[in-house]
Amino acid sequence: MLQHQINDFSHAQRSSRYLAAKKAYDRYCANPQSTSAKAKFASQQGASEVGQITRGVNTQSSVPSEIAIRPKIAAPVELRNSSIPPTQVAPQPVNAFELMLSSLIPMGLWFGFALLLLAAFKAVLVFKAGSIGEWRVNSKLKELTKGTNLTLYENLLLYTDSGEFTEVDHLLVGPFGVFVIESKNYSGWIFGSEKQANWTQRTFSSKSQFMNPLRQNYKHCLAVKSFLGIKEGIESLVVFHDKATFKTEMPKNVIMLSAMNDYINGFTEPRFSKAQLDEFNVLLSMREEGTTAEDYKTHIQQVKARRAG
Structure with a gap:
């Protein structure tokens, strides 16, 4: 030692x-x-x-020493046999707004899709209701033409003075007049007069306005006059379904579907000869046969453009 x-x-x-x-x-x-x-x-x-x-x-530890004391090297620790528990990652804080937003986005997409679907379904219903209304009017008019010299044309496209198409729902040609008929399949209460630009429909759940059908049909009458080359003998008629009720005085030339045939049969004074009727029918048949699907597509685009304007 x-x-x-x-x-x-x-x-x-x-x-x-x-x-x-x-x-x-x-x-x-x-x-x-x-x-x-x-x-x-x-x-x-x-x-x-x-x-x-x-x-x-020990007492002279303050004396400087040049002895270098080497630190001990710890023995390696086997991690697999260690009893020290693994380090746990602290949970990240949750952003409540982001969580709510992430849950609302899919709900918003589904809600928007539902609105689009509802709008499309409503448009289909409106179109279908209009088609059903026209079909009912056509059925009544076909009964009227049986055994007579009356001729019926449906959804006829004619040109206006501006060069655009206009669609006539029903056109009845006979010796007592050429009847230009606009059908409306509305229900509920109807408010309107001959000079009002817009009429009102009111149901239990909604209230809406639509163009005065007499003014709408006036444009059709002008197109028929121009196409047939006549100035007299054109009768404008607006027909409402019986499920509608007028709460104002019903304007002239506006009738309910149940009274339509009797109204037309009330015209007994001859206005056109057989030769004139034959000429009208040739022109109208040629126009009906010459109308293409592209013409109807163009007409729909023109209607949308006018509504957007």
């Missing part, structure tokens, strides 16, 4: 620690005494001095 002390302090041979260790080594290790008592004394004395040297090292 003294030899190790000498080696540890050999770099400072003048220090008290080196000198004390060297002196104890020379005295008790290099020249040991023979008697057991002396050996015991020497070992006790050496141990005492070594203790003093050790205490001296």
Whole structure:
């Protein structure tokens, strides 16, 4: 042990620690005494001095030292056998607004899709209702033509003075007049007069306005006059379904479907000869046969453009 002390302090041979260790080594290790008592004394004395040297090292810790103390290297730890629990990732805070928005977006898309579907369904219903109304009027008019010299034309496209198409719902040609008929399949209460630009329909759940059908049919009458080349004998007639009720005085030339045939049969004064009727029917048949699907498509586009304008 003294030899190790000498080696540890050999770099400072003048220090008290080196000198004390060297002196104890020379005295008790290099020249040991023979008697057991002396050996015991020497070992006790050496141990005492070594203790003093050790205490001296502790008390003189402020003395500069050039001894480099190397840190101990920890033994590797086997992670797979470690009892230390794995590090847990802290949960990220949840943004309530983003969560709500992410749930509302699909709902909004479904709601928008439902609105589009409802609008399309409503448009189909309106179109279907109009078609049913026209079919009912046509059925009544066909009953009127049986066994007579009356001729019926349906959904006839004619040109106006502006060069656009206009569609005549029903055109009845006979010796007592050429009847230009506009059918309306409305229900509920109807409010309107001959001079009003728009009439009103009111039901239990809604209220809406539509163009004065007399003005609408006036445009049709002008197209028929121009096409046939006549100025007299044109009769404008607007027919409402019986499920509608007029809450104002019913204008002239506006009747209910149930009274239509009787109204037409009330015209008994001849206006056109058989030759004129034959000429009218040739012109109208040629126009009817010459109308194409593209013409109807163009007419629909023109109607949409006018409504948008």
